[in-house]
Amino acid sequence: MTTSAHAYGAPTSAADPLAAITIERRDVGPLDVRIDIQFCGVCHSDIHFTRGEWGPQQYPAVPGHEIVGVVAEVGAEVTRHAVGDRVGVGCMVNSCRDCDNCKAGEEQYCTNGSTLTYGSIDRDGTNTLGGYSSSVVVVEDFVVKVPDGLELDVAAPLLCAGITTYSPLRHWGAGPGKKVAIVGLGGLGHMAVKLAHAMGAEVTVLSQSLSKQEEGMRMGASAYYATSDADTFKTLKNSFDLIINTVSAKIDLNAFLGLLTLNGTLVSVGAPAEPLPVGVFTLFGNRRSFAGSSIGGIRETQEMLDFCAEHGIAPEIELIEASQLNDAWERVLRSDVRFRFVVDSSTLSA
Amino acid sequence: MTTSAHAYGAPTSAADPLAAITIERRDVGPLDVRIDIQFCGVCHSDIHFTRGEWGPQQYPAVPGHEIVGVVAEVGAEVTRHAVGDRVGVGCMVNSCRDCDNCKAGEEQYCTNGSTLTYGSIDRDGTNTLGGYSSSVVVVEDFVVKVPDGLELDVAAPLLCAGITTYSPLRHWGAGPGKKVAIVGLGGLGHMAVKLAHAMGAEVTVLSQSLSKQEEGMRMGASAYYATSDADTFKTLKNSFDLIINTVSAKIDLNAFLGLLTLNGTLVSVGAPAEPLPVGVFTLFGNRRSFAGSSIGGIRETQEMLDFCAEHGIAPEIELIEASQLNDAWERVLRSDVRFRFVVDSSTLSA
Numbered sequence: 123m124t125t126s127a128h129a130y131g132a133p134t135s136a137a138d139p140l141a142a143i144t145i146e147r148r149d150v151g152p153l154d155v156r157i158d159i160q161f162c163g164v165c166h167s168d169i170h171f172t173r174g175e176w177g178p179q180q181y182p183a184v185p186g187h188e189i190v191g192v193v194a195e196v197g198a199e200v201t202r203h204a205v206g207d208r209v210g211v212g213c214m215v216n217s218c219r220d221c222d223n224c225k226a227g228e229e230q231y232c233t234n235g236s237t238l239t240y241g242s243i244d245r246d247g248t249n250t251l252g253g254y255s256s257s258v259v260v261v262e263d264f265v266v267k268v269p270d271g272l273e274l275d276v277a278a279p280l281l282c283a284g285i286t287t288y289s290p291l292r293h294w295g296a297g298p299g300k301k302v303a304i305v306g307l308g309g310l311g312h313m314a315v316k317l318a319h320a321m322g323a324e325v326t327v328l329s330q331s332l333s334k335q336e337e338g339m340r341m342g343a344s345a346y347y348a349t350s351d352a353d354t355f356k357t358l359k360n361s362f363d364l365i366i367n368t369v370s371a372k373i374d375l376n377a378f379l380g381l382l383t384l385n386g387t388l389v390s391v392g393a394p395a396e397p398l399p400v401g402v403f404t405l406f407g408n409r410r411s412f413a414g415s416s417i418g419g420i421r422e423t424q425e426m427l428d429f430c431a432e433h434g435i436a437p438e439i440e441l442i443e444a445s446q447l448n449d450a451w452e453r454v455l456r457s458d459v460r461f462r463f464v465v466d467s468s469t470l471s472a
Numbered sequence: 473m474t475t476s477a478h479a480y481g482a483p484t485s486a487a488d489p490l491a492a493i494t495i496e497r498r499d500v501g502p503l504d505v506r507i508d509i510q511f512c513g514v515c516h517s518d519i520h521f522t523r524g525e526w527g528p529q530q531y532p533a534v535p536g537h538e539i540v541g542v543v544a545e546v547g548a549e550v551t552r553h554a555v556g557d558r559v560g561v562g563c564m565v566n567s568c569r570d571c572d573n574c575k576a577g578e579e580q581y582c583t584n585g586s587t588l589t590y591g592s593i594d595r596d597g598t599n600t601l602g603g604y605s606s607s608v609v610v611v612e613d614f615v616v617k618v619p620d621g622l623e624l625d626v627a628a629p630l631l632c633a634g635i636t637t638y639s640p641l642r643h644w645g646a647g648p649g650k651k652v653a654i655v656g657l658g659g660l661g662h663m664a665v666k667l668a669h670a671m672g673a674e675v676t677v678l679s680q681s682l683s684k685q686e687e688g689m690r691m692g693a694s695a696y697y698a699t700s701d702a703d704t705f706k707t708l709k710n711s712f713d714l715i716i717n718t719v720s721a722k723i724d725l726n727a728f729l730g731l732l733t734l735n736g737t738l739v740s741v742g743a744p745a746e747p748l749p750v751g752v753f754t755l756f757g758n759r760r761s762f763a764g765s766s767i768g769g770i771r772e773t774q775e776m777l778d779f780c781a782e783h784g785i786a787p788e789i790e791l792i793e794a795s796q797l798n799d800a801w802e803r804v805l806r807s808d809v810r811f812r813f814v815v816d817s818s819t820l821s822a
Contacts, residue, residue, distance in 0.1 A: 176753075223734050223758070231734055231758050233710060293759070360583060376747070384573050384581055387761065390752050397726070399747035402740050403526075405764025408573070408581050409643070411737065412762045414755025 126470040127255035129182035130172045140447045147259045155262050156195040162253035163188025163279040164463035186253030187213040187239040188281040190274045200262045208268040212281035213417045215260045227421045266424045271431035279437040279462040287314035288426040289418030290389040294364045298322040303365045307334045310368035312461040315341045320433040379404045387411040443469035476820040477605035479532035480522045490797045497609045505612050506545040512603035513538025513629040514813035536603030537563040537589040538631040540624045550612045558618040562631035563767045565610045577771045616774045621781035629787040629812040637664035638776040639768030640739040644714045648672040653715045657684045660718035662811040665691045670783040729754045737761040793819035
């Protein structure tokens with residue numbers, strides 16, 4: 123079947139790289155679910171990835187991996203979802219299911235490489251096309267349920283920004299008695315603040331400036347510091363059990379590592395393309411760690427959605443039409459969004 | 473009182489930088505222990521530190537922080553040690569005792585800076601002088617007992633090489649079912665192999681060449697690979713739960729990080745002076761961590777000595793006279809030692 127989409131690369135122009143096209147979706151197989159997409163979040167990764175900044179891409183490329191909608195059709199052997207269900211799809215649409223990591227429910231670390239929602243080679247050899255579209259067909263095991271307590275539009279960013287921050291917060295034990303710092307208050311950062319606060323941790327925001335301080339405190343932070351102020355790094359030395367870096371730009375990693383207390387870990391979920399220089403002597407102090415974390419597994423994604431519904435947590439979004447996508451990307455690059463763009467998929471047209 | 477020592481810097485010559493001198497030791501205070509030093513290990517750090525490669529030093533500098541000997545005198549309030557006891561002193565001779573880390577028994581991470589055995593400013597304002605000497609005065613809390621099952625000469629390297637590898641192996645859970653790789657088979661590396669094996673882990677050595685393979689296997693490794701062979705990094709991809717890097721030279725960190733399996737950690741106890749570039753995408757894979765670890769606390773140092781006595785583990789040493797120290801340093805720099813030089817302190821003369 124064909125469906126409407128917004129694609130990058132062909133047709134394209136320098137001024138408006140994203141343009142409306144029509145794409146093909148595969149027929150619904152026995153274990154597939156076809157979803158009528160209602161909303162899709164706009165992630166900074168969409169831009170990096172689609173522009174080829176993280177590796178070569180096939181074009182036309184259809185970004186979007188914060189997908190929510192309603193099940194329109196299910197395959198004959200599908201048991202987990204039914205027509206009419208409110209569902210979501212995140213950054214992965216498949217994995218090998220056979221390696222140790224997949225068996226452990228950590229499909230995002232699939233040893234054979236998970237199949238990403240866009241820009242990956244799918245099992246049938248085609249290039250995966252993402253959620254800036256009206257419809258998508260996904261194997262049922264990679265489709266999660268959106269709980270009743272969550273509106274679909276705000277649920278969309280949870281599928282990447284939510285799980286990407288929830289997973290390391292859980293893995294490194296954010297909770298009562300733990301001091302957690304969140305670097306950056308963008309799409310990921312604002313979710314990290316809300317989630318860490320709901321988990322019971324004491325949350326500090328470390329942002330370039332104080333321009334979003336009021337919002338940060340409202341979201342659950344108990345302190346807010348500007349990293350442009352060198353005193354911040356003196357004041358907060360040896361303070362945090364866990365730092366989640368949501369910034370993809372190159373940061374002065376050693377300065378942030380110095381803020382960790384005994385056995386503290388700085389986890390980057392932001393993805394700077396260049397290697398970051400790490401001073402081993404900084405790690406020696408307080409037995410510090412620098413780690414990376416990539417989204418989360420399917421089981422944990424469902425757990426995160428349920429956690430958000432239970433705690434009344436939702437991303438703060440700006441709902442846009444498909445025709446605004448090019449502008450939205452420019453604003454994402456300027457960090458000019460509070461706090462996540464979400465495309466209303468009903469505005470797509472081929 | 474005065475005591476014999478071998479010092480660096482004054483008197484000195486370019487050819488033989490270490491020369492015999494006489495140094496002062498403080499009077500034994502109420503909580504002090506005076507130790508007649510019998511043996512002192514030669515650590516690579518002695519060279520880096522004393523040469524000022526890790527920061528400016530005062531001269532004459534007396535290195536040595538793998539000290540063992542016999543208690544010769546105790547202060548009036550000393551309760552933990554008695555004259556005649558076989559004891560050891562490692563890399564620290566004091567700390568603030570008041571910060572959270574000290575209270576947690578992790579004096580090596582003292583927030584106010586632990587007092588190192590040499591090259592530190594002591595509580596009385598003098599420059600600390602280390603174990604290339606005949607006698608030392610240390611507060612009793614920083615003196616550990618050498619268990620009966622350990623000979624004094626081989627016990628010496630445990631005070632740095634032993635605890636520096638024991639502590640991260642314990643902290644990161646080396647034991648049955650865990651695959652541990654040790655990078656480098658020098659003074660630290662050979663202890664790491666023996667300790668990890670005794671803890672029940674499956675141990676692999678990653679060394680530049682296979683020249684020490686036979687010794688590594690004898691010490692408890694079940695596999696041995698040359699890192700000069702690029703295939704090693706393909707063969708061992710995603711293999712290890714824990715990698716202990718004992719090499720102080722700059723290594724291709726990302727290549728080694730790629731050898732970690734899910735949730736694996738590479739811990740550096742080697743101390744390259746320059747920052748190491750870390751690719752965040754390498755950390756994203758398998759949720760990897762890069763950490764640092766610095767020696768161990770006093771309680772843990774005692775635990776390590778007891779563990780070695782219980783398991784019959786000892787460093788493999790080349791016993792030398794003080795007059796051989798300059799040659800020994802040159803050989804350490806060439807990695808030409810199997811596996812630790814230990815100075816017989818009876819050969820010191822002022």
